[in-house]
Amino acid sequence: xxxxxxxxxxxxxxxxxxxxxxxxxxxxxxxxxxxxxxxxxxxxxxxxxxxxxxxxxxxxxxxxxxxxxxxxxxxxxxxxxxxxxxxxxxxxxxxxxxxxxxxxxxxxxxxxxxxxxxxxxxxxxxxxxxxxxxxxxxxxxxxxxxxxxxxxxxxxxxxxxxxxxxxxxxxxxxxxxxxxxxxxxxxxxxxxxxxxxxxxxxxxxxxxxxxxxxxxxxxxxxxxxxxxxxxxxxxxxxxxxxxxxxxxxxxxxxxxxxxxxxxxxxxxxxxxxxxxxxxxxxxxxxxxxxxxxxxxxxxxxxxxxxxxxxxxxxxxxxxxxxxxxxxxxxxxxxxxxxxxxxxxxx
Amino acid sequence: xxxxxxxxxxxxxxxxxxxxxxxxxxxxxxxxxxxxxxxxxxxxxxxxxxxxxxxxxxxxxxxxxxxxxxxxxxxxxxxxxxxxxxxxxxxxxxxxxxxxxxxxxxxxxxxxxxxxxxxxxxxxxxxxxxxxxxxxxxxxxxxxxxxxxxxxxxxxxxxxxxxxxxxxxxxxxxxxxxxxxxxxxxxxxxxxxxxxxxxxxxxxxxxxxxxxxxxxxxxxxxxxxxxxxxxxxxxxxxxxxxxxxxxxxxxxxxxxxxxxxxxxxxxxxxxxxxxxxxxxxxxxxxxxxxxxxxxxxxxxxxxxxxxxxxxxxxxxxxxxxxxxxxxxxx
Numbered sequence: 001x002x003x004x005x006x007x008x009x010x011x012x013x014x015x016x017x018x019x020x021x022x023x024x025x026x027x028x029x030x031x032x033x034x035x036x037x038x039x040x041x042x043x044x045x046x047x048x049x050x051x052x053x054x055x056x057x058x059x060x061x062x063x064x065x066x067x068x069x070x071x072x073x074x075x076x077x078x079x080x081x082x083x084x085x086x087x088x089x090x091x092x093x094x095x096x097x098x099x100x101x102x103x104x105x106x107x108x109x110x111x112x113x114x115x116x117x118x119x120x121x122x123x124x125x126x127x128x129x130x131x132x133x134x135x136x137x138x139x140x141x142x143x144x145x146x147x148x149x150x151x152x153x154x155x156x157x158x159x160x161x162x163x164x165x166x167x168x169x170x171x172x173x174x175x176x177x178x179x180x181x182x183x184x185x186x187x188x189x190x191x192x193x194x195x196x197x198x199x200x201x202x203x204x205x206x207x208x209x210x211x212x213x214x215x216x217x218x219x220x221x222x223x224x225x226x227x228x229x230x231x232x233x234x235x236x237x238x239x240x241x242x243x244x245x246x247x248x249x250x251x252x253x254x255x256x257x258x259x260x261x262x263x264x265x266x267x268x269x270x271x272x273x274x275x276x277x278x279x280x281x282x283x284x285x286x287x288x289x290x291x292x293x294x295x296x297x298x299x300x301x302x303x304x305x306x307x308x309x310x311x312x313x314x315x316x317x318x319x320x321x322x323x324x325x326x327x328x329x330x331x332x333x334x335x336x337x338x339x340x341x342x343x344x345x346x
Numbered sequence: 347x348x349x350x351x352x353x354x355x356x357x358x359x360x361x362x363x364x365x366x367x368x369x370x371x372x373x374x375x376x377x378x379x380x381x382x383x384x385x386x387x388x389x390x391x392x393x394x395x396x397x398x399x400x401x402x403x404x405x406x407x408x409x410x411x412x413x414x415x416x417x418x419x420x421x422x423x424x425x426x427x428x429x430x431x432x433x434x435x436x437x438x439x440x441x442x443x444x445x446x447x448x449x450x451x452x453x454x455x456x457x458x459x460x461x462x463x464x465x466x467x468x469x470x471x472x473x474x475x476x477x478x479x480x481x482x483x484x485x486x487x488x489x490x491x492x493x494x495x496x497x498x499x500x501x502x503x504x505x506x507x508x509x510x511x512x513x514x515x516x517x518x519x520x521x522x523x524x525x526x527x528x529x530x531x532x533x534x535x536x537x538x539x540x541x542x543x544x545x546x547x548x549x550x551x552x553x554x555x556x557x558x559x560x561x562x563x564x565x566x567x568x569x570x571x572x573x574x575x576x577x578x579x580x581x582x583x584x585x586x587x588x589x590x591x592x593x594x595x596x597x598x599x600x601x602x603x604x605x606x607x608x609x610x611x612x613x614x615x616x617x618x619x620x621x622x623x624x625x626x627x628x629x630x631x632x633x634x635x636x637x638x639x640x641x642x643x644x645x646x647x648x649x650x651x652x653x654x655x656x657x658x659x660x661x662x663x664x665x666x667x668x669x670x671x672x673x674x675x676x
Contacts, residue, residue, distance in 0.1 A: 004658045036604075038660020106529060209658045324669040325353055325360065335602040344604075345662040 007213040008042045014220035015044045022172055023047070023219050024308050026162060027054040027179030028336020029207050035345040037209040039216075049216070050308040051338040053161050053261070054179060056129035057084045058306055058330045058337050061260040063292040064154045065090050068126045071152070071287060072099035080105050080114055081126035082133075084334040089327055091295045108133075108140045115146040124283045128154040131185040131250075134272060138249040145281065152283035155272040156259060158182045159190050164267055166198050171308050175201040175219035177212065180234050187242025188232040195228035206234035253278055262294065262330055263303025302329035305338050312342040319343060355402075355674075357563025358667030362572070381576075383559065384428035384490075386497055393494040395430035397421055400487045404674040406449065408525040410518075410536030411611070413486055414453035416676060418460040419611055420562070421490030422541045427558035427614050429550055430492035432464060432543060437471040438487035443478045453484065464541035466490070495550050500576045502556045508623035509581060509643040510616040512545065512636050513538065514589045515566050519608030520597050523672050529601065535593050540612035545635045552629065554622025559615050562676055564667040567606040569615055570652045571666045581652045583643035583664065606654075607667050609675045617645065 015021060025031055031051040034040065040049060053059055065088055072079035072095060079095070079102040086096040086104060095102055101121075103114055108125060115123040123146075127137045134155045141151070158179060165171055178191050183204045194200040201222035205215030214233045222228050232238055250272070259271020274282040283289065299317045304310040312318050312331065322328040324340050331339035353360040365381065377385045384397035401417040411419075418435065425432040437457070441450070461468055521537040523529070542560065549555060561569040566588070570581050590598075590605045598605050612635060618626045623641050630636030652664040 008659075036656070036662060037658050038654075038656040038662045039658070041661040042659060209656075209660075325351075343668065344665070 003210055004213065007210060007217060011047070011213065011217050011220060012044050014217065014224060015047045017046075020046045020048060021174050021220070021223065022050055022308075023175045023177060023216060024050050024052040024165065024173050025054060025177040025179075026052045026158060027177075027182065028334065028341075029181070030054065030177055030179065030205065030212060031338055031341055032336065033207050033209055033212055035341045038345075039209060039212065043216070047216075050311070051305070051341075052165060052308045053264075053306045055306075055331065055334055055336040055338065056133065056156065057088055057334040058302060059156060059261045059264065060085070060088065060128045060154050060330070061262050062090045062294045063260065064126070064128075064152065065095065066092055066292045067289045068124075068152060069093070069095055069098050071124050071283070072102045074100070077101060077122050077124055078103060078114060078118055079124050079126055080111050082106070082128065085126060085128060087327065087333050088330050089297070089333070108136045111140065111149055112146065115149045119148060121148065123149045124152050124287075125149065126152045126154065130156055130158045130179070130182050132181040134250055134254070135185050135243065135246040138246070138253045141253045141278070141281070142249050149281070150283040150286055151274060151281055152289075153254070153273050155254070156261065157256070157270050157272065159186065159193070160270040161261065161267060163193065164270075165307060166194060166200055168307070173200060173308070174223060176203070177215045177219070178202050178204045180204060180206050180238065183232075183234070183238040183242070185243050185246050187240055188230055188238050189240045190242065191230045195230045199228045201228040202230045204230075204232040204234050204238050206237065260291075260294070261306075263306055297329050300329035302331040302339070305331050312339040313346060315339070352673045353670040356667055356670045358568055358670075362666065380499065382428060383424040384430065386428070386494060393497070395425050395428045395492050395494050396489065397424040397428070398487065398489040399424065400485060401676060402482070402485050402674050403522065403676050404482065405522075405525050406453070406483055408537055409521045411539035412453055412456055413484060414456035415460045416539050416611060417486045417488045418457055418464060418466070419539050419541050420676065421488040422464045422466055422543060423560040423611075423614070425490050425492040426542050426546045427498075427560050428494075429496040429498040429558070430494045431547065432466045432490055432492040434469045434491045435461065435466050436489045437468055439471070439473045440481055440485040441473065441475050442481045442483055443475055445483050450484070460541060464543050495547075496555070498555070498557045500557060500573065503573075503577050503579060503617050503645055505579065505645055505647045506620050507556055507617050507645040508620045508641050509570070509583065509645065510618060510623065510626055510630075511566060511588065511640060511642050512542075512614045512616065512630055513612070513638040514591045514594065515561070515610055515613060516590060516594045516598060516603075516605035516608035518611040519565070519603070519672060519675060520594045522609075522675055523601065523603075524597070531597065531600075533593060533597060535591065535597065538610055538612035540635055542612065542614055542635065545630065545633045546614060548629050548632075549616065549626055552618070552622055552625055554619035555616070555626065556619065557617040561610050561613060561615050563609050565605070565607040565609060566615060567604070567652065567664040568667040571664060573617075574650065574652050578650070580646045580649040581643060582646050582655060583652060584655045585657045587640050587642045589638045589640050603671055606664065607671060609672070611676065620644070
């Protein structure tokens, strides 16, 4: 408690009184800690901690979910995916509401059991998320997967989208709290580009409130110095080089591709798809899935929330027609979605 | 066309909307109006309390209890927290064709043992059987009647009162969630399912006791949010004072649950005047079920709603349970 008090005092003393400071977190679990521990209530008002694109469910393109719904309605397919994905709304409803054969998993390795106990079915693993969930998926491929298991990859790259955000002057990011789990895979060196090329302080932080406050303090120090660094206050878990074996496997099975982000649009070199030599495992190729044009959800500002351009409470649907029980937009679905978190804590 | 959703049974916002928006439209009387867990009724001069509840818990057997123990505890506790001594119970069974007689016997044994332990008599019952797949094993309804020792109403609560919880929160929710085997977790957490008569009857004698409630579905947070709504007063809760077992906290973190919203089946929230709070705590701690009792907050008129002072001194709002965390928790 004393430590927290000191951190908060020091943070308050570092915030200039004459301007706003905007620090973005890029991880749903960070936003969760910030909101649930009430960090915003402790710091000066002109120090904004904004949630960015840290929730994989929120940015998964509608097209992939629509294709997943269609796949689950085929007699020969069982779709498996993470629980949150089942509830994400699309113009045709959610997987849970409109899907046929689907199964929730908590770890990709559960796909193996589903595949072996349903030898006459094609098991499609709808694999979404950032580097953190990409790693176990490629580990699964490395183990050798049964013939009847296919991957529908909707994986996205965190550093790429962060660079898009930095270039957008409307957002005006002064510093990043870099995602702890993603950093464990890609390494803290992956963020050097932000300090070196854009002079944006970037600090890798963990998930306890005191560690996050240390991260915020570090960003403020750097801003005061006027010289950005990449630093790491979560070094017990995150190494500069990251998890080299995971990186090697990701490179072995996946290639970087242009990819759509829900509410944002197409971002060059921001997605991962299976390499051509593994096309036989790629559900998009095997089932000849087509890209379906995304429909905007009337009134929903999830796109701007993900980009840090708006707070959830600025949305006209928020707490009126959009709630965790009845989500209209993707950010209201997951425990990591900014709208879901804000709904419960504000 | 609007339909019943699973969340209408959550005990949270959707349940409240359904009851206030539809049930009360056609069914209303003075006794029902307070919408407490039990109602006060007059039986030719004898002040009594009556409650009813249905049990659909899945799985039927879970660590620390089963649907039989649960249905007795549920009715008994609703009476006790209403300031009544539980006396009589009715039981209504709906069973699925093919349900194991051995399981039924085990459930009945639990019912018998728990009723004896709680000092209530089962005086009437009913059994119905439906075809296979028309219900899930067994559902039980109980109605409980007790005599009122001290009527407890929201109107008695005022600024400065203390909020007490009688023990660790979230045990039942986690025990049942893990028992469903949807998550590959081994856990030592057992349900807190217990009758609270012995623990709470001595508390009823304490001057300054204002109100009690057992925080079942929707957990501590939902009960407090409802209380704040009914009383028009604010409630401040201190996160570091709320007792939570370490394993419950760990599993909750992993699964994305908040222990404050998890169901309890052997705990009570107590509102008491601040000068009687220490006495209440001392009295609770004399019983094993109350050894972890804590003052967790206070009633205030400085704001409306429920605010949690977090472990690090920050602040956040606690509202009614919004999402259905675990359908069929009791």
